[in-house]
Amino acid sequence: MQSEWITQESGHVSLHGEWTLRYYRDIKGTLRQLGSISSSNRLTLSGFKRLDTAGATLIVELIGVKKAKQVSEWAADLPKEQLALLVRIAEAMEEPLDVTPTPPHRVTDVLATVGQQVAALWEQQRQLLGFVGLVLATLFSLLFRPHRWRITATVAHVQQSGLNAVPIVALLTFMVGAVVAFLGATVLKDFGATIYTIDLVAFSFLREFGVLLAAILLAGRTASSFTAQLGAMKANEEIDALQAQGLDPIELLVLPRVMAMLISLPILAFVGMISGLVGGAMVATLSLDISISQFMATLQKDVSVTHFLVGLSKAPVFAFVIAVIGCLEGFKVSGSAQSVGAHTTSSVVQSIFMVILIDALAALFFMEMGW
Numbered sequence: 001m002q003s004e005w006i007t008q009e010s011g012h013v014s015l016h017g018e019w020t021l022r023y024y025r026d027i028k029g030t031l032r033q034l035g036s037i038s039s040s041n042r043l044t045l046s047g048f049k050r051l052d053t054a055g056a057t058l059i060v061e062l063i064g065v066k067k068a069k070q071v072s073e074w075a076a077d078l079p080k081e082q083l084a085l086l087v088r089i090a091e092a093m094e095e096p097l098d099v100t101p102t103p104p105h106r107v108t109d110v111l112a113t114v115g116q117q118v119a120a121l122w123e124q125q126r127q128l129l130g131f132v133g134l135v136l137a138t139l140f141s142l143l144f145r146p147h148r149w150r151i152t153a154t155v156a157h158v159q160q161s162g163l164n165a166v167p168i169v170a171l172l173t174f175m176v177g178a179v180v181a182f183l184g185a186t187v188l189k190d191f192g193a194t195i196y197t198i199d200l201v202a203f204s205f206l207r208e209f210g211v212l213l214a215a216i217l218l219a220g221r222t223a224s225s226f227t228a229q230l231g232a233m234k235a236n237e238e239i240d241a242l243q244a245q246g247l248d249p250i251e252l253l254v255l256p257r258v259m260a261m262l263i264s265l266p267i268l269a270f271v272g273m274i275s276g277l278v279g280g281a282m283v284a285t286l287s288l289d290i291s292i293s294q295f296m297a298t299l300q301k302d303v304s305v306t307h308f309l310v311g312l313s314k315a316p317v318f319a320f321v322i323a324v325i326g327c328l329e330g331f332k333v334s335g336s337a338q339s340v341g342a343h344t345t346s347s348v349v350q351s352i353f354m355v356i357l358i359d360a361l362a363a364l365f366f367m368e369m370g371w
Contacts (some may be wrong), residue, residue: 012042014181019055027058045075051082056089065090123348131328133310135258138250153256154263160218161222161257162264166271168221169214173205173272175281176213180204194288198298201280205308207366210273211265212359215318218265219351223326226257229345230330235240239331251330257321265319269312310371314362321358322351 005017015033019027043063048055060068067074068090072083085305142148184200230253235237238247277299284290329347333339 006034008034012044014044015059016048017043017180019058020048020050020052021054021196024054024058027055028366031062043074043077045071046267048078051085053085053089056082056323057083057093059086060090060093065279067153067340069094080176089134095355126153128325128328131331132324134250135254135327138256138312139249139258142251142255150252150256153252154259157257157260158263159227160217161260162267165221165264165268168265169217169272170275172217173210173213173275174279175203176209177205177276178283180209180276182282182284182287195290196281197284197288198290198295199302201277201284202303203307203329204274205280205311206274206303206310208359210276211269211311211318212355213314214265214272215355216314216352218261218268218319219322219355220348222261222264223322223347223351224344225322226326226331227333227344228340230327231333232341234333235335235337235340254323254327257327258320261319261323264315265317265322266312269315273308273311284344306371310366314359317358317362319354322353325351325354350367 005019005023006016007014007016017023017219026117026255045059062338068086071078071090078086089093181197182199184197185194188194188196188200208305230239233253236297242249283291287290326347329350333343
């Protein structure tokens with residue numbers, strides 16, 4: 001048998017030629033035809049033109065690990081580099097590939113998981129604080145330079161994130177207002193105090209539900225949109241192109257979205273408050289025999305404008321947090337579609353969590369202040 005790599009004549013087998021990855025499949029087929037080499041056959045390695053790890057692996061498989069480790073004794077005419085490569089491949093193939101897994105320890109695994117989650121949370125919050133500082137620094141630097149304000153982009157984002165969300169916010173808060181009125185009437189009916197359903201609906205929507213439901217809807221609707229948009233730009237290297245042109249992505253991409261949210265969310269919170277009150281008024285009129293005039297009179301008499309201002313004061317904070325988280329997660333995208341999806345989900349979860357957390361802290365603060 002004679003080929004470009006193997007010559008076999010009368011009990012003598014000679015290996016030669018280029019034993020490289022380029023010819024791996026052809027050499028593998030030739031060795032399959034050759035079969036195994038018996039111990040009676042004399043083997044020589046008569047000067048390889050080229051030899052790499054793929055070819056050395058085939059040689060070790062052919063002659064065996066033990067003989068390959070002793071190659072310097074019976075093939076001393078080979079170059080030192082090829083001898084060293086064959087010995088190293090033989091040593092690597094001699095080591096067992098199966099690694100004995102360490103037995104799982106439930107307590108240790110739980111502690112390790114908790115530690116990883118805490119470390120990831122700390123890193124996430126550190127990045128968020130740094131990004132907030134960067135956005136505020138850029139905002140203050142442009143505050144007194146109106147010629148660099150991106151009015152067109154801001155108005156476009158106001159329409160996308162604010163005006164287009166009015167129907168869903170109004171519908172949701174209207175239904176929740178009706179549900180709150182039903183629940184309040186059910187509980188207060190036993191005490192003969194169904195008239196206080198008006199106060200319950202008014203207090204809950206002016207202080208909490210109006211702004212909170214609008215913020216949660218925008219967290220799921222707009223924060224995910226911001227992340228997907230910026231993530232797609234990051235994946236297509238459009239943000240790198242902006243930086244290569246000397247343009248600031250924070251100024252061009254983030255600030256218009258942040259300003260649009262600061263404008264949109266207070267408007268949507270106001271719409272949510274009015275819709276919730278309308279839903280409560282509808283239930284009061286249809287189920288509790290409370291007329292619209294009586295509803296409005298009780299509202300004016302018992303509910304102070306302070307409650308409206310308390311609820312509306314939280315809207316800019318929620319808007320800023322939602323916009324910043326959505327943009328930050330978009331900048332974190334690594335380039336794949338899977339990364340875009342993961343960070344979009346993360347932005348929604350983070351935004352909703354931060355909105356509820358800030359709302360709880362604000363409720364405690366306003367309660368302590370007596371507002």
